[in-house]
Amino acid sequence: MKRAVFKNRGLPYLLVLPQIAVTLVFFFWPAFESLRLSVFRTSPFGDKTLFVGLENFAKLLSSPDYYRSIVNTFVFAFGVTALGVGAGLFVAALATQRIRGLAVYRTALLWPYGIAPPIAGIIFLFIFHPSYGVLPYWLAFVTSYEFNWLLKGPLAMTLVIIATAWTHIGYNIAFFLAGLLAIPTSVLEAASVDGAGPIRRFRSIVFPLLSPITFYLLVVNLIFSFFGSFGVIHAVTQGGPGNATEIMVFKVYKDGFVGLNLGSSAAQSVLLMIVVIVLTALQFRFVERRVTYT
Amino acid sequence: MSGDGAIAAPARVEALPDVAESPRRRPLDWGSLIVHALLLACVAVIAFPLYYAFVISTQTVEEVVARPPILRPSGNMVQNYVEAWTRAHMARLLWNSAVVAVVSALGKIAISMLSAFAIVYFNFRGKPLAFWMIFVTLMLPVEVRIMSTYEVIGNLGWLNSYAGLTIPLMASATATFLFRQFYLTVPNELVEAAQLDGVGPMRFLWSFLLPLSWANVAALFVVLFIFGWNQYLWPLMITNTEAMRVVVIGLQDIIPRTGTHVPEWNVMMAAAMMALLPPVAVILFMQRWFVKGLIESEK
Numbered sequence: 323m324k325r326a327v328f329k330n331r332g333l334p335y336l337l338v339l340p341q342i343a344v345t346l347v348f349f350f351w352p353a354f355e356s357l358r359l360s361v362f363r364t365s366p367f368g369d370k371t372l373f374v375g376l377e378n379f380a381k382l383l384s385s386p387d388y389y390r391s392i393v394n395t396f397v398f399a400f401g402v403t404a405l406g407v408g409a410g411l412f413v414a415a416l417a418t419q420r421i422r423g424l425a426v427y428r429t430a431l432l433w434p435y436g437i438a439p440p441i442a443g444i445i446f447l448f449i450f451h452p453s454y455g456v457l458p459y460w461l462a463f464v465t466s467y468e469f470n471w472l473l474k475g476p477l478a479m480t481l482v483i484i485a486t487a488w489t490h491i492g493y494n495i496a497f498f499l500a501g502l503l504a505i506p507t508s509v510l511e512a513a514s515v516d517g518a519g520p521i522r523r524f525r526s527i528v529f530p531l532l533s534p535i536t537f538y539l540l541v542v543n544l545i546f547s548f549f550g551s552f553g554v555i556h557a558v559t560q561g562g563p564g565n566a567t568e569i570m571v572f573k574v575y576k577d578g579f580v581g582l583n584l585g586s587s588a589a590q591s592v593l594l595m596i597v598v599i600v601l602t603a604l605q606f607r608f609v610e611r612r613v614t615y616t
Numbered sequence: 617m618s619g620d621g622a623i624a625a626p627a628r629v630e631a632l633p634d635v636a637e638s639p640r641r642r643p644l645d646w647g648s649l650i651v652h653a654l655l656l657a658c659v660a661v662i663a664f665p666l667y668y669a670f671v672i673s674t675q676t677v678e679e680v681v682a683r684p685p686i687l688r689p690s691g692n693m694v695q696n697y698v699e700a701w702t703r704a705h706m707a708r709l710l711w712n713s714a715v716v717a718v719v720s721a722l723g724k725i726a727i728s729m730l731s732a733f734a735i736v737y738f739n740f741r742g743k744p745l746a747f748w749m750i751f752v753t754l755m756l757p758v759e760v761r762i763m764s765t766y767e768v769i770g771n772l773g774w775l776n777s778y779a780g781l782t783i784p785l786m787a788s789a790t791a792t793f794l795f796r797q798f799y800l801t802v803p804n805e806l807v808e809a810a811q812l813d814g815v816g817p818m819r820f821l822w823s824f825l826l827p828l829s830w831a832n833v834a835a836l837f838v839v840l841f842i843f844g845w846n847q848y849l850w851p852l853m854i855t856n857t858e859a860m861r862v863v864v865i866g867l868q869d870i871i872p873r874t875g876t877h878v879p880e881w882n883v884m885m886a887a888a889m890m891a892l893l894p895p896v897a898v899i900l901f902m903q904r905w906f907v908k909g910l911i912e913s914e915k
Contacts, residue, residue: 325804330738333738334743341728342749351768353756355768359763433899438848441867459683500907575762602755
C-alpha cells in the first residue's frame, strides 16, 4: 500500500537522530570495539596492545573452562525454557476447558514476572539454604541426599534455574492464554459435540493451533536465558561452586572485569554475538510466518 | 460457556466470536472443578516463595533459624523493615531505581515514537539504512559488548551518573517496531485530510497520532518500567558508588553469606520485599496494560 507522506527534507533526519545517535554510540561503537579487541592482546593495565590475530579465539576453543561454560549455558537455558514453556503449556491445557475467571488465574500466575531474577535468586537461596531453608528440611524426610548447593554443582544449577523460571513462567502463560483465547470457541464446542474429550481436544485442536506460539516462546526463552541470566548468577552463585554455574555471559564479565583479560573477554563477546544473531534470525523467521497467518 | 473468556483476554477480545448462552451449563461440572483445583494448586506453588519470603521478613532471627521452619508470619515486621530500610540505604536505592525505570522507559518511548514516525510518514534517503541499524540493536544486547561499552561510558565521563544509567538503555528496536506497526494501521485518509487542512507533520504526530496511540504508549510504558527497574548488569558495570546504586544491586550487600554473618535473613527478606514490591504492584494494578504491552511488543 502506498502511504501518504509528508514532504520535508531535513525533518525525518532530525526525527531519527536521537535513536540513531544512541545506537551508534552505545551499540555499534562498542560492538566494533569488541571485534577489534578480540584480535588483540591487551596488558592488564591497558597500556600495551599486541595484534595476535585469532589467537584469542584459538585459546578459547581449546580451553576446557570455556567448554564448561558453554555446557553450563545450555543446561541453564534449556532448563529454564523447559520449565517455563512446559508450565505455560500445562496451564493452557487446563484452560482448554473454558472456565470462569481465567483472567484472575492469569494475574495470579503472572506477577512473578515483575521480580528481578537476582531477587528471585536471593529468595530461593534461602529456600535452598542448607541449614535454614525449608526445602532441605522437607526433603530430608524423603531422602538422605545432602542439599548443600554451596558444595554441589548440580544443586546450585537447579537453584538458579528454578529461580529464573519462577520469574518467567507467567510470561509464557500469558502468551499461551492469549493464543488459546484466540481459538474460536465454536471449534472446541464442535469437537466436544463430536465426542472429543478434554485431552483429545487439547491434543488435536489446541496444541497444533498453539504451535507457532510454542516455537516463538522456545526461542524467546532461550534468548532470555542466554543473555538475561547474568544477574541471578552474579547475585547468587558467582559462577560457583567451582565453576558449576559459570555461564557464558558471566564468564565474559569475569574474564574482562575481574580477570582483566580484555582480549579473551572480547573474543567471547564476539562468539556470543554469533549466538544471538542466530537466535534472533530464528525469532524473526517465526514473526514473518505468523504475519501471513493473520 | 458464556462470555467470560472475552474478559480474560483484553488483548484479543476481537478474536472471540460471540457465543450465545450455552445450553449445556450443568449444575455441577466436574471437569471445571478439577481444572479449578489444578489451577489453584499452580497458583499456590507459584505464590509460595513470595509468601515464604514475606513470612521470614516478619520473624526474629531465632524464628528464622528455628527447626522445624515456621511458616506463619510473626510480630517482628516493623523492626525488620526499619532495620532493612536504614541498613541498605533503601530510600536512595529505591529512588535510583525509580529514576532509571521511569526515565529510560519515557526516553525509549519518545525516541522510538519519533523514529517510527519518520520511517512511516516520510521518504528520505538512507531510510533502509536507519531501519536496518535500529533492527540490528536487537542482536547486540549489553551482555555481548560488556567491556567495550564500559569503555565508551568511561570516555564520555558518564560513570556513576543518571545519564549513563538511562540514555544507553533508550535505543529500542521492539518499541520502534511497535509504533511503526501501529502507524501502519492508521488510515491514509487521516493523513490526507490533515494535510488538506494544512496540518504540519509535528502537529499531526502530537494531536492525531499520539492520542490514537495512547493505549500502546501506556502498555509499553508498563513493560519498559519493569524492564528498567530490573536491570542488573548495566548498573552493576557503570556505577560503583553507594549513592548511585539501584536497588536490585544494593541488596547484595546485606545477603548473609554463610558462616561470616549473623543469619539475618529476616532483614534480607524485608529489603527484598521492598525492592520487588514496586514492579509487582505495577503488574497487578496495570495488568491489562501490561499483558497488552507484553504481547504486542513481541509482534
